[in-house]
Amino acid sequence: MNGVPLVWYLGLGLFMFTCGAVGVVIRRNPVTVFMCIELMLNAVNLTFLAFARYMPTPLPGVAAQPQNWVSGQAVVVFVMAVAAAEVAVGLGIIMAIYRLRNEVDVDDMSMLRG
Amino acid sequence: MVYDFLANLRDNNPLLLGLIRVLLIIVPILTLVPGLIWYERRLLSWMQDRVGPNRVATITLKNGKKIKLFGLLQPIADGVKLFFKEDITPKAIDRLIYFFAPALALFPAFALGGTMPWGPSEGFYGLLTPIANVDIGVLYVLAISSLGVYGIVLAGYASNNKYSLLGGLRSSAQLISYELAMGVAVASIVLATGSLKLTEIVRAQEGPLFGAITGLQNWFILTPYGFVAAVVFLICMVAESNRAPFDLPEAENEIIAGYHTEYSSMKFAVFFMGEYAAMFIFSGIFATLFLGGYNMLPINWLALGDYSSALKGVGEFMHSVNYWGAPIWFIGKCVFGITVYIWARATLPRLRYDQLMSLGWKSLLPTAVANFVVVAIWILAVRLHGFWIGVAAAALSYGMMYFLFKSFLGTVDKDKKVLEKRSVELVDGVVPEPVAAS
Amino acid sequence: MSLVPSIPPTTEQALFLGMAGLAAAASLGVVAIKSPIRAALCLVLNFFVLAFIYFSLGAQLLGITQIIVYAGAIMVLFLFVIMLLNLSAESETRKKFDFKIPLAALVGLGVFGIVGSQVLLPLQAINQPLSANDWGKPQALGYSLFTVYAWPIEAVSILLLVGIVGSIVLAKRKV
Numbered sequence: 001m002n003g004v005p006l007v008w009y010l011g012l013g014l015f016m017f018t019c020g021a022v023g024v025v026i027r028r029n030p031v032t033v034f035m036c037i038e039l040m041l042n043a044v045n046l047t048f049l050a051f052a053r054y055m056p057t058p059l060p061g062v063a064a065q066p067q068n069w070v071s072g073q074a075v076v077v078f079v080m081a082v083a084a085a086e087v088a089v090g091l092g093i094i095m096a097i098y099r100l101r102n103e104v105d106v107d108d109m110s111m112l113r114g
Numbered sequence: 115m116v117y118d119f120l121a122n123l124r125d126n127n128p129l130l131l132g133l134i135r136v137l138l139i140i141v142p143i144l145t146l147v148p149g150l151i152w153y154e155r156r157l158l159s160w161m162q163d164r165v166g167p168n169r170v171a172t173i174t175l176k177n178g179k180k181i182k183l184f185g186l187l188q189p190i191a192d193g194v195k196l197f198f199k200e201d202i203t204p205k206a207i208d209r210l211i212y213f214f215a216p217a218l219a220l221f222p223a224f225a226l227g228g229t230m231p232w233g234p235s236e237g238f239y240g241l242l243t244p245i246a247n248v249d250i251g252v253l254y255v256l257a258i259s260s261l262g263v264y265g266i267v268l269a270g271y272a273s274n275n276k277y278s279l280l281g282g283l284r285s286s287a288q289l290i291s292y293e294l295a296m297g298v299a300v301a302s303i304v305l306a307t308g309s310l311k312l313t314e315i316v317r318a319q320e321g322p323l324f325g326a327i328t329g330l331q332n333w334f335i336l337t338p339y340g341f342v343a344a345v346v347f348l349i350c351m352v353a354e355s356n357r358a359p360f361d362l363p364e365a366e367n368e369i370i371a372g373y374h375t376e377y378s379s380m381k382f383a384v385f386f387m388g389e390y391a392a393m394f395i396f397s398g399i400f401a402t403l404f405l406g407g408y409n410m411l412p413i414n415w416l417a418l419g420d421y422s423s424a425l426k427g428v429g430e431f432m433h434s435v436n437y438w439g440a441p442i443w444f445i446g447k448c449v450f451g452i453t454v455y456i457w458a459r460a461t462l463p464r465l466r467y468d469q470l471m472s473l474g475w476k477s478l479l480p481t482a483v484a485n486f487v488v489v490a491i492w493i494l495a496v497r498l499h500g501f502w503i504g505v506a507a508a509a510l511s512y513g514m515m516y517f518l519f520k521s522f523l524g525t526v527d528k529d530k531k532v533l534e535k536r537s538v539e540l541v542d543g544v545v546p547e548p549v550a551a552s
Numbered sequence: 553m554s555l556v557p558s559i560p561p562t563t564e565q566a567l568f569l570g571m572a573g574l575a576a577a578a579s580l581g582v583v584a585i586k587s588p589i590r591a592a593l594c595l596v597l598n599f600f601v602l603a604f605i606y607f608s609l610g611a612q613l614l615g616i617t618q619i620i621v622y623a624g625a626i627m628v629l630f631l632f633v634i635m636l637l638n639l640s641a642e643s644e645t646r647k648k649f650d651f652k653i654p655l656a657a658l659v660g661l662g663v664f665g666i667v668g669s670q671v672l673l674p675l676q677a678i679n680q681p682l683s684a685n686d687w688g689k690p691q692a693l694g695y696s697l698f699t700v701y702a703w704p705i706e707a708v709s710i711l712l713l714v715g716i717v718g719s720i721v722l723a724k725r726k727v
Binding site (some may be wrong): 003045 | 562564565568569572573575579582583586591592595598599602605606608609610611613614618621622625626628629630631634635636637639640646652653655657659661662663664667668671672675676678680681682683684687688692693695697700701704708711712714715716718719722723
């Protein structure tokens with residue numbers, strides 16, 4: 001039975017990653033730049049999961065049972081946790097900057113000036 | 115006959131069977147929501163020492179006699195009124211989000227019933243419920259309830275009204291704060307059961323009480339850790355559906371009805387309906403997690419035969435009554451949950467926003483986490499050393515948590531100033547005389 | 553050549569193509585839409601559809617975690633910040649002709665082409681998933697997270713604690 005090929009998942013992940021990277025360069029609002037970073041992280045999650053499903057590899061030193069072939073999923077768990085912490089702190093920084101300057105524009109804040 | 119038809123569907127056309135299951139959840143909720151509205155208005159009125167709407171369904175016969183039907187058609191009158199109201203749409207709104215927000219508020223209310231079993235999962239009812247017995251049952255409920263924030267925050271934003279925006283933001287802050295304590299309370303139940311599936315949780319509640327007493331069922335609300343988790347879940351449930359005493363974001367005399375100020379007629383009816391459907395399904399989830407789901411009473415009917423052989427026939431008869439009447443018992447427990455909702459609304463005053471936040475973060479979340487730790491200690495001790503050592507370890511850890519709480523809370527609110535009693539002084543010093551009863 | 557679907561596509565392929573098209577359109581919407589609120593809503597749609605794609609891969613626990621964490625918490629935080637800062641479409645002032653936009657689009661296309669040709673083309677033949685069928689269930693992932701990956705999970709929990717403390721410190725008005 002012909003299921004979905006691996007390259008389709010990878011192609012979607014690559015497309016999302018490219019959109020996110022282009023968005024980080026183009027957009028001028030820090031919050032929107034953050035959203036594009038989240039898009040990139042999600043593309044990476046999708047790629048990890050697709051590889052973990054289609055080409056699983058056992059961990060060295062662990063018994064070769066299917067329940068030990070979840071390295072891809074474990075990485076996705078860590079990426080989700082790190083992304084959540086990063087969003088919380090990053091948006092706090094953005095709000096602190098906004099409180100100070102009353103406007104946010106990434107292109108204007110290029111120098112480390114106070 | 116019906117069973118064969120359904121079994122045939124399960125083998126050949128599972129999509130149609132799934133559709134039947136979905137209809138069996140959605141159609142009863144849609145028909146019960148008017149009944150809930152009537153029930154709330156009547157019960158609230160009785161608790162407030164007044165009668166409530168009782169005029170609408172009165173049939174006047176030709177000879178002048180009236181048949182009173184207790185105002186049962188009042189919700190239909192409400193619906194007709196809402197339908198014919200003038201549909202005012204403000205001009206400066208964000209049109210796409212404004213029209214989409216009520217649908218976003220209604221969707222989680224119905225989608226929550228996806229993994230909820232309203233009957234046993236063997237035999238006839240096993241083909242009809244739950245809609246999808248996925249491995250992640252309880253997490254599905256938590257995910258859908260966390261999606262309920264969007265309808266509110268987008269409705270508040272799209273109305274282009276600063277009080278709506280404020281109400282929407284406050285409501286979403288309240289919702290995400292109480293989601294946490296709810297999740298941890300559910301996590302302690304999952305720890306006690308060992309599975310995330312809701313059908314497994316109900317089946318674990320059919321075992322012997324505390325694992326030892328075989329006559330009674332192990333409904334989690336009868337166990338100490340389950341009782342604490344049930345209290346936390348109940349409070350969080352009331353806060354998640356934005357109901358009194360947590361209805362600051364939508365109360366009329368606080369913030370001009372908050373996030374649904376600018377919604378009139380049918381769009382407001384959609385918010386209203388979503389709130390009642392959410393109340394009903396949350397009560398159903400409370401019943402599934404803590405009250406033993408679709409079982410009638412916390413008695414193990416089949417074990418009655420172990421006590422005396424005369425009761426064996428009674429036990430088997432009651433067991434089949436328990437099986438075939440499962441939807442009735444389940445709806446009864448949902449109605450009990452709704453009664454608790456209405457009772458809380460009638461009795462408790464509204465919480466102020468900072469009191470609400472402090473309750474969610476400083477009281478409920480630590481309680482839920484402490485309960486979780488105690489459940490873990492209990493299960494570990496029971497597995498290693500047996501039942502009674504487990505009880506002793508649980509009692510010891512409850513005591514430790516209590517003392518930890520007391521000492522911690524003592525340091526947090528230490529510098530709160532107490533308002534001193536002030537005496538009122540009149541301007542001209544004339545004390546009014548008591549009026550004599552004439 | 554598995555880069556194109558078989559005609560007619562099987563049910564799984566058709567479902568995946570529909571979801572992938574929606575996700576791709578939503579990610580284009582995040583980049584292209586000027587109003588931050590609508591871009592955030594496009595991102596919510598993207599995360600939701602991505603959760604369904606994870607379910608189709610068999611990763612149930614991660615799919616529902618995607619909805620709880622990303623769509624239910626992180627995006628709500630984004631919407632909060634956008635509404636509190638009152639960001640609107642006009643807050644992104646643009647020069648008349650910003651040379652960055654076509655240049656970035658070109659570079660993006662170039663990256664897509666290069667990586668696609670080097671990574672995707674050799675992997676075309678892989679059609680069948682090789683992992684076990686209960687690979688994505690909570691039991692499998694939970695077991696490995698508590699035994700094999702116990703140390704990284706503890707490190708991540710310390711990271712989350714640092715994140716909580718850091719965001720509270722940043723949000724206070726007076727330190």
